[in-house]
Amino acid sequence: MISRAGGAETEFKSDNLTESMDNVRNVVIMGSGCAGHTAALYTARANLVPLVIEGHEPGGQLSLTTLVENFPGFPEGIQGPELIANMRRQAERFGAEYKLAHVTGADLKADPFTLHLGKEVVRTRTLIISSGASARWLGLANEQALIGHGVSSCATCDGFFFSGKEIVVVGGGDSAMEEALFLTRFATKVTVIHRRDQFRASKIMLDRAQKHEKVEFLTNTVVEDVYDASKKEVTALKLRDLRNGKNWEFPTSAMFLGIGHIPNAKVFADQLDTDQDGYLKTTNYVFTKVPGVYACGDVQDRRYRQAITAAGSGCMAALEVEKFLEDQGH
Numbered sequence: 001m002i003s004r005a006g007g008a009e010t011e012f013k014s015d016n017l018t019e020s021m022d023n024v025r026n027v028v029i030m031g032s033g034c035a036g037h038t039a040a041l042y043t044a045r046a047n048l049v050p051l052v053i054e055g056h057e058p059g060g061q062l063s064l065t066t067l068v069e070n071f072p073g074f075p076e077g078i079q080g081p082e083l084i085a086n087m088r089r090q091a092e093r094f095g096a097e098y099k100l101a102h103v104t105g106a107d108l109k110a111d112p113f114t115l116h117l118g119k120e121v122v123r124t125r126t127l128i129i130s131s132g133a134s135a136r137w138l139g140l141a142n143e144q145a146l147i148g149h150g151v152s153s154c155a156t157c158d159g160f161f162f163s164g165k166e167i168v169v170v171g172g173g174d175s176a177m178e179e180a181l182f183l184t185r186f187a188t189k190v191t192v193i194h195r196r197d198q199f200r201a202s203k204i205m206l207d208r209a210q211k212h213e214k215v216e217f218l219t220n221t222v223v224e225d226v227y228d229a230s231k232k233e234v235t236a237l238k239l240r241d242l243r244n245g246k247n248w249e250f251p252t253s254a255m256f257l258g259i260g261h262i263p264n265a266k267v268f269a270d271q272l273d274t275d276q277d278g279y280l281k282t283t284n285y286v287f288t289k290v291p292g293v294y295a296c297g298d299v300q301d302r303r304y305r306q307a308i309t310a311a312g313s314g315c316m317a318a319l320e321v322e323k324f325l326e327d328q329g330h
C-alpha cells in the first residue's frame, strides 16, 4: 500500500483489513445531504457504483426544514424531506448504494483509503466528504419537538412563514444579526436575545441591527425553554435575566437560532486542514490537501450554506473523482 501523504510504504496491520483489492470501492461518499446525494447521482451515472455512508443525520439539514421555496425547479416549493428523498431515489436509480452508518475513523495516508464504520471497515480509492454542518441547538427540553413548528436554525428557509408575526433570534454573532435583519422582511418585530451584553458580531452588522426600527435587543438573557409542544407551535419562551436571576415568559411566534454551526469533520482533524472553527479547507472549490479526497457542501462552506450551492459543489466533487480515477487508470 503506497502512502499518499509521505510517499512511504505503509502496511495494514489489522486483521480486519485483509480484504482483496476486489472489495475496494471506487468512491465512498460520506454524508447524505444535498451535496452527498448530488455527488452520488453524478458518480453513479459515471458507473462508479458509489457507496453513500448516510451519517448521523440522514438527509442533512433539508430533512429538518419544511417548505423549500428557493430550490430551482419547484415553482410551488417542495417539502425539504421530500426533496431529499427524491434526490436519493434519483441516485439509487443509477446504482448508488446507501448504508446507514457513520464514519468513526479514517486513514487517508494509505492507498486505498480506509474508513471505519464502528467495527466495519470500508476501503476506497476516492472519498467525497459531504458530512455537512450541524446547527448548534440550545438543548432545551421542548426544542427538538418544535423544530419545523416555529423553532428553526435557518431564517432563509423558514422566515417567510412568520410574515406579520413577532419573533425571536437567539445569539450575538454575525449569524444572529444577519438572521435578525433578514427576518425584518417578514416579521413585525424581531427580538434578539443574547446571553451577554458584549457581541461577537462585527460592528457594521451590529450597528445595522441596532438601528433597525423592527429589531429590539434583550441582553444578559438566556432562553430556558420553548412552549408549546402540545400545540405543535411556538407560543412563548421561558427566559431568565442573568443579572437578577428572574424568570419570565416572553410571548413569540418563532425562535430562530443563530448560535453557530458545527462542521462534521472531527474525524479528519489530524489528517486534513481545517480553519479555526473546524470547517475543512479546500482549494479550487472541492480539493482537500490529500489527492483523491474531496469535500463539498456545508462541511467546507461557511459562507453560502444553501441547498443549491451544496448540490453544486457535490457535482464538482463527483466530476473530480471521475477525473482522478481516470488519471489513475481505473
Ligand code: NAP
Binding pocket: 136, 137, 138, 170, 171, 172, 173, 174, 175, 176, 178, 195, 196, 198, 199, 200, 201, 202, 258, 259, 260, 261, 302
Ligand atoms: P459566532 O460568531 O461563534 O457567534 C455565536 C453566538 O452565539 C455568540 O454570540 C455566542 O454567545 C452565542 N452562543 C453560542 N452558544 C450559545 C448558547 N448555548 N446559548 C446562547 N448563546 C450561544 O457564530 P456565527 O454568528 O455563526 O458566526 C460564525 C462565523 O461566521 C463568524 O466568523 C462570523 O463572522 C461569520 N459570519 C459572517 C457573516 C457575514 O459576514 N455576513 C454572517 C454569518 C457568519 P457568546 O458571544 O456569549 O459566546
